[in-house]
Amino acid sequence: MLWTAASDAPHDHDGLPSPLPGLLGRRFRHRVTVTVPDALGGLSETTVPALALAPADAASLLLDLPAADPRLPGDLRYLVHVARGIRRWAEAGRVVPELGREDGRWWVRWRLLGGDRQRAWLAELGAAMPGMLRRAGGRQALDDFVLALTDPIVRDRLGGRDSDHPMLHALLTDTPIPEPEDGPIRGVAVAESRLERWRESLAVEEPDLVLRLVEPDESDDLAEPGSDVLLWRLEVCLRPSGEAPMPVRHSDPEGLRVALRLLGKAMEAYPRLRAVPSDPDGLDLLLPLAVVMDLVAHGARALAASGVTLLLPRAWVVAAPSLRLAVASPPVLLDTDERDVGMNQLLSYNWELAIGDLVLTATEIERLARSAADLVQLRGQWVQADGAALAKAAKYVGAHELGDASTLGGLLALLTAADPPPVPVDAITSTGWVSALLGGASRPDPVPTPHGLNATLRPYQQRGLEWLAFMSDLGLGGILADDMGLGKTVQLLALLAHERERAGTVAPTLLVCPMSVVGNWQREAASFTPGLRVHVHHGPARLRGDGFAAVVAGSDLVVTTYAVAARDVEMLRETGWGRVVLDEAQHVKNAATAQSRAVRAIPARHRLALTGTPVENRLEELRSILDFANPGLLGSPQQFRARFAVPIERLQDEGALARLKAVTSPFVLRRVKTDPTVIADLPEKFEMTVRANLTAEQAGLYRGVLDDMTRRLRDTDNPRARKGVVLAALTRLKQVCNHPSHFLADGSPAIRRGRHRSGKLALVEDIVESVLADGERVLLFTQFREFGSIVAPYLAERFGVEVPFLHGGVARTARDEMVRDFQRDGSPSPVMLLSLKAGGTGLNLTAANHVVHLDRWWNPAVENQATDRAFRIGQRRDVQVRKLLCVGTLEERIDAMLTGKAELADLAVGVGEKWITEMSDNELAALMMLGDDAVGE
Structure with a gap:
C-alpha cells in the first residue's frame, strides 16, 4: 500500500493537477507515526493523518501526476519519477512473470527482469531518495515499492486483454491460477519451469540501437528525386553491451527482429524518419539534406531521450x-x-x-x-x-x-x-x-620607477603605471578598475611623478572624489610623492577667482569633491587642466545628475576614472563612466540601450556582449584579488588607514567637549580628578567622531534630510557598498556598543541585508548561532558588526576577508587580535584591513604617534589610554585640538 500523509491544517488545492485535489480532499482515515526534523536540528516522532492506497490505485495516481509541477512535495515527485521509470522498463519488455503463493492460492506477478541496467537504475534512485523516505525504510522500502507497483503498471500497459489459457488468464486479469488436475505441486512445478526458461531467454542484456550517419558516396548513385544532391545513409546498427556497434545484416534473423522493434521506437521518438526511403537491400535509411540537418539539430536530442545513439561522420564539424x-x-x-x-x-x-x-x-x-x-x-x-x-x-x-x-x-x-x-x-x-x-602580443613601453616615489610598486601596480602612461601619451581616456585595496591611489600618484620627471612642467591634474577620501588623498600624496605640489579645493573658505588660478598654476594635483565641482564648475572649466581624474567614479554612474554633468563639462587633454565597481547594477553605469573618459565612445544613452543594454541584459545576446567587450576592454584595466597573477603579488594582509572628515555638526560638538575639558582642568588641582576629566573627554571626543547621535545619546536619526550627519558613517557606507558589490563579506569592529546600535540598523536598511551585532549582551547560544550563520555558504548576513571586547578574541570568522575598525583603540595589539578573527588559519583570501579615523582630530594624532613611535606601537596590552592622562595641559591641547582641515561639507 502507498501511505500518503497530510497535516491537519486546511489546504487550498485549487489549481493543483488532477487527480491530486480529489486525493487530498478525501477523508484521511488512518494515522501514522513519522520521524521528522525538529526545531533544534534533531529528530522527533509525530503522528499525522494518512491515506492508504492499494498498489493499483497508487500506480494510477502517480502516473497521472506531473512530476515537474513545483507544487508537488519533493517526496511525491520522487515517487512519480520511480513509477514512470517502471513504466519505461515495462514498455521496453524488461519485465517477467513470477509465481508466488498468497492466501493459500498461486498467483502470477510481474516483476522487473533484472540485469546491470536495472540495478544501476535502482542504485541511482537509492542515492537520490529524499530524507523522509530514507528514514522511512531506505533502500529496502524502495525495492518493496518497485516490486508492488510493477505488476499493476504492466497489467495496465497490457490494456485489459484476456486469454483462455489459464496461465495467460492469470497474468492478464490478476486472478489466481486454477488448481491443475494433475495435482497442485506437479502443476506449479511445470509452470515455474516454463517461466524460468522464458526468463532465461530474456536474461541476456538486449543490445542498444545505434544510428550512424554516413556521408554521401558518389559510387552509391543515390540522389534526391529531381536533383543532383546525393542522399545520406543512416546506417542501422546494434551495439551489444561492451562491444562496438555493428550493422544489422539479413543473415542475422534475431538481430533483424530486435533492430526492427527498436527502430520502430526510434521512429516514434523522431517521426521524420518514417517519411524517408530505405535501402532496398537492408534496414538503412536514406536521408535528404534537409532531414540530415534537422536530424542533427533536433532529432539527435529526441533519439537520445529514447535511448538511441546517433553517430556523426568523423569529418563533421x-x-x-x-x-x-x-x-x-x-x-x-x-x-x-x-x-x-x-x-x-x-x-x-x-x-x-x-x-x-x-x-x-x-x-x-x-x-x-x-x-x-x-x-x-x-x-x-x-x-x-x-x-x-x-x-x-x-x-x-x-x-x-x-x-x-x-x-x-x-x-x-x-x-x-x-x-x-x-x-x-x-x-x-x-x-x-x-x-x-587591444591586448595583442606587445605591451606598453616600460616605465622606470619615478625617483620621487616613496614606494615599491608590486608587479601588477608597475603594469598599471605603464598602462596609465601609455593611455596618457595616446590621449585616450581610461578606467582603472582594480579591486578595492589593490592600490589605485599609488598607481595614479606614480603616473604624476613619472610625467613631471620626464617632461618637467606639466599642466595640473584635477582629482574629484567623495568628501570622505579627500584627506586620504592629501596624506597619501604627502607620503608616497612628497615632491608633488598638492592643493585641496573644498570647504567654505576655498579660493576663488584669481586666487584660485594662481594656486592652481603652482600645483601639480588639485583635489576637490563632487559637490564642490558641481558648484564651481564654471570656474573649473576656465582652468587649463592636463587631466581630470574621478575617484570612486561610480558617483557618476547616473549621467543625468548635476555632478555627472559638471565633471563632463570640465575640459582636459586626458581623462581617467578610478573605481573598483565599474558596473554595480546595470550596463548603463559602465557607459556613463566610459562616456566621461572617452565622450561618445558608446553613443547616447538611448543608442546604448538599444544596441547593447537590452540585447545583453534581457535577451542574453552573445554577439552584442562580444562587441561590447571588444569596444570597452581597451579602455578598462581591471585586476581582481582572485586573479592568480595578482594574488601572487599581494601580501597575506593589507592594512591601511582611511580618513573621514567631520561634518559641521560634529565639529561644533567637538569644540564644545574641548571647551568643557579646558574649563574643568582649570578648576581642579586633584591629580585623580584630573585623570578622570581627561579620560572622560577622550571618550566623548571618540563618540563625537563616530556620530552626533552617539555622543548626544538622544536617539536621533543616523541621517537627516537625506544628508549624513557623520563623515565616518558615510565612509563606512561606501566601504560596505564596494565589498557587497564584489560579493564578499566584511567584519566591522567598534569599541562602543552604543555606536554599533546606530550602525547596524542603518546598514541593514540601506543594503537590505541582515547585520548581526555581536556584543557583550548577546547570550552564548545566540553568539554561536551568529557565527555559524555568518560562516556558512549563502549566509544572508554579508556584514557582521562586533564590539571590540566581545568579538575581538576566540572567534573564527574566515568567511570575511575585509575588516574595518570603526573607531581606533589606543593599543594596536587589541586591534590586531580582532583582525585575526578573519586573518587566521582557514582563510583562503587576502584580508583587507581598514582603520578609520577623522581628519584633524585626536584620532589622527594618536594614529600618527602609534605608527611613528616604536615604544607606543609596542604598548603592552592593558596600558591603553593611561599614558595620555600624564600629559601637560599644553600637550593635551595640542593632541586634541581641532585642525583647520577637519571639517568637510
Whole structure:
C-alpha cells in the first residue's frame, strides 16, 4: 500500500493537477507515526493523518501526476519519477512473470527482469531518495515499492486483454491460477519451469540501437528525386553491451527482429524518419539534406531521450561563423605636434570570416555566399553552420576591403553602429602601438620607477603605471578598475611623478572624489610623492577667482569633491587642466545628475576614472563612466540601450556582449584579488588607514567637549580628578567622531534630510557598498556598543541585508548561532558588526576577508587580535584591513604617534589610554585640538 500523509491544517488545492485535489480532499482515515526534523536540528516522532492506497490505485495516481509541477512535495515527485521509470522498463519488455503463493492460492506477478541496467537504475534512485523516505525504510522500502507497483503498471500497459489459457488468464486479469488436475505441486512445478526458461531467454542484456550517419558516396548513385544532391545513409546498427556497434545484416534473423522493434521506437521518438526511403537491400535509411540537418539539430536530442545513439561522420564539424579583425598602426610620434591624438589615431584594418577554427579564403567566402547552405564541404570536412548568417557575414566582409584606412574612433564606431557586424567578432589581432591597446602580443613601453616615489610598486601596480602612461601619451581616456585595496591611489600618484620627471612642467591634474577620501588623498600624496605640489579645493573658505588660478598654476594635483565641482564648475572649466581624474567614479554612474554633468563639462587633454565597481547594477553605469573618459565612445544613452543594454541584459545576446567587450576592454584595466597573477603579488594582509572628515555638526560638538575639558582642568588641582576629566573627554571626543547621535545619546536619526550627519558613517557606507558589490563579506569592529546600535540598523536598511551585532549582551547560544550563520555558504548576513571586547578574541570568522575598525583603540595589539578573527588559519583570501579615523582630530594624532613611535606601537596590552592622562595641559591641547582641515561639507 502507498501511505500518503497530510497535516491537519486546511489546504487550498485549487489549481493543483488532477487527480491530486480529489486525493487530498478525501477523508484521511488512518494515522501514522513519522520521524521528522525538529526545531533544534534533531529528530522527533509525530503522528499525522494518512491515506492508504492499494498498489493499483497508487500506480494510477502517480502516473497521472506531473512530476515537474513545483507544487508537488519533493517526496511525491520522487515517487512519480520511480513509477514512470517502471513504466519505461515495462514498455521496453524488461519485465517477467513470477509465481508466488498468497492466501493459500498461486498467483502470477510481474516483476522487473533484472540485469546491470536495472540495478544501476535502482542504485541511482537509492542515492537520490529524499530524507523522509530514507528514514522511512531506505533502500529496502524502495525495492518493496518497485516490486508492488510493477505488476499493476504492466497489467495496465497490457490494456485489459484476456486469454483462455489459464496461465495467460492469470497474468492478464490478476486472478489466481486454477488448481491443475494433475495435482497442485506437479502443476506449479511445470509452470515455474516454463517461466524460468522464458526468463532465461530474456536474461541476456538486449543490445542498444545505434544510428550512424554516413556521408554521401558518389559510387552509391543515390540522389534526391529531381536533383543532383546525393542522399545520406543512416546506417542501422546494434551495439551489444561492451562491444562496438555493428550493422544489422539479413543473415542475422534475431538481430533483424530486435533492430526492427527498436527502430520502430526510434521512429516514434523522431517521426521524420518514417517519411524517408530505405535501402532496398537492408534496414538503412536514406536521408535528404534537409532531414540530415534537422536530424542533427533536433532529432539527435529526441533519439537520445529514447535511448538511441546517433553517430556523426568523423569529418563533421558543427561550428558558428565569426569575424576576426586584423588591425595595423603606424608608430606614435610622442614628441611632435604632428601626431593625431585620442580617437583620431590613424590605423588600417581588414576583416576575416571564420567557421570554427577555419579562416576562409576569398574564394571560399564567395562560394558560401552563393550557396547559402547550412551544410557545406570545406577542405575535406562537412561543416554545419547557419547558411543565412554566413551569407550576411560574407557580404559584410566584402563591403570592407582589405587595408581600409580609418581612425581608432572610426573602427570602434563600426562595432557600435546601428548595423553592427552580423556575426560575433571573436578575435582581434594587431600590430604597432594598437597592439598594446587591444591586448595583442606587445605591451606598453616600460616605465622606470619615478625617483620621487616613496614606494615599491608590486608587479601588477608597475603594469598599471605603464598602462596609465601609455593611455596618457595616446590621449585616450581610461578606467582603472582594480579591486578595492589593490592600490589605485599609488598607481595614479606614480603616473604624476613619472610625467613631471620626464617632461618637467606639466599642466595640473584635477582629482574629484567623495568628501570622505579627500584627506586620504592629501596624506597619501604627502607620503608616497612628497615632491608633488598638492592643493585641496573644498570647504567654505576655498579660493576663488584669481586666487584660485594662481594656486592652481603652482600645483601639480588639485583635489576637490563632487559637490564642490558641481558648484564651481564654471570656474573649473576656465582652468587649463592636463587631466581630470574621478575617484570612486561610480558617483557618476547616473549621467543625468548635476555632478555627472559638471565633471563632463570640465575640459582636459586626458581623462581617467578610478573605481573598483565599474558596473554595480546595470550596463548603463559602465557607459556613463566610459562616456566621461572617452565622450561618445558608446553613443547616447538611448543608442546604448538599444544596441547593447537590452540585447545583453534581457535577451542574453552573445554577439552584442562580444562587441561590447571588444569596444570597452581597451579602455578598462581591471585586476581582481582572485586573479592568480595578482594574488601572487599581494601580501597575506593589507592594512591601511582611511580618513573621514567631520561634518559641521560634529565639529561644533567637538569644540564644545574641548571647551568643557579646558574649563574643568582649570578648576581642579586633584591629580585623580584630573585623570578622570581627561579620560572622560577622550571618550566623548571618540563618540563625537563616530556620530552626533552617539555622543548626544538622544536617539536621533543616523541621517537627516537625506544628508549624513557623520563623515565616518558615510565612509563606512561606501566601504560596505564596494565589498557587497564584489560579493564578499566584511567584519566591522567598534569599541562602543552604543555606536554599533546606530550602525547596524542603518546598514541593514540601506543594503537590505541582515547585520548581526555581536556584543557583550548577546547570550552564548545566540553568539554561536551568529557565527555559524555568518560562516556558512549563502549566509544572508554579508556584514557582521562586533564590539571590540566581545568579538575581538576566540572567534573564527574566515568567511570575511575585509575588516574595518570603526573607531581606533589606543593599543594596536587589541586591534590586531580582532583582525585575526578573519586573518587566521582557514582563510583562503587576502584580508583587507581598514582603520578609520577623522581628519584633524585626536584620532589622527594618536594614529600618527602609534605608527611613528616604536615604544607606543609596542604598548603592552592593558596600558591603553593611561599614558595620555600624564600629559601637560599644553600637550593635551595640542593632541586634541581641532585642525583647520577637519571639517568637510
